[in-house]
Amino acid sequence: MKKILPLILVFFTLAALANLAGQVWSLELARMSKPALLPLLALATLTALPAESKERNWLITAQLFGWLGDVLLMKDALPWFGSGIAAFLTGHIFYMRFFGGRSWKGLSLKTWILSGIAMAAIVAVLIVVIGVKGALLAPMAIYACALMLLIFSALCGVIRFGGKQWWLLLCGAVLFTFSDSLIAMHTFGVENWELHGFAVMSTYIAAQALLAAGGSALIRKS
Secondary structure (H helix, E strand, O other), rough: OOOHHHHHHHHOOOOOOOHHHHHHOHHHHHHHHHHHHHHHHHHHHHHOOOOOHHHHHHHHHHHHHHHHHHOOOOOOOHHHHHHHHHEEEEEEEHHHHHHHHHHHHOOOOHHHHHHHHHHHHHHHHHHHHOOOOOOHHHHHHHHHHHHHHHHHHHHHHHOOOOOOHHHHHHHHHHHHHHHHHHHHHOOOOOOOOHHHHHHHHHHHHHHHHHHHHHHHHHHHOO
């Protein structure tokens, strides 16, 4: 199976380049290529990792929920937006189940309390800056907390264990948060600039690729 991995990665790269080109020159190309991104990445993960690895399933499930979020967010109506956010939230939970289960182990209550206060403060600032309000306030706050926990999980791994794989996971989590922040700003009218779609998708694709690479490296090393 590993023999076809380079071919799968080539197709993923082509789909990513097509999507980014579409963000600039053809929205139809972007829409056509977007649903192919995460299935190809999940297939690469499936191919790269041993079948007996149970942790591989957590990683692939997170990627497939990311694909579901991608598809749902292609619709413009508010219910589709909420469903897409719910799909991504579920994906983040699977990511945290995968590598947070390692990095959280043995953390003291004091660390959790101080980190929780810091994360809550960051979420509050983001909510105020972006201007989230109304019915989406609570769901967006919950989603932002999940993103902070994702970063926290990877940061704990960097601090406690070190290694390239944890840095890849941390960079992926940070880029995911940045990409989603751009989407939120656009949704709530904070900004609307010409290359918004390119910025969102370039950071999002990089985030998912880094999470896949870091997660795969973590599994192989264990």
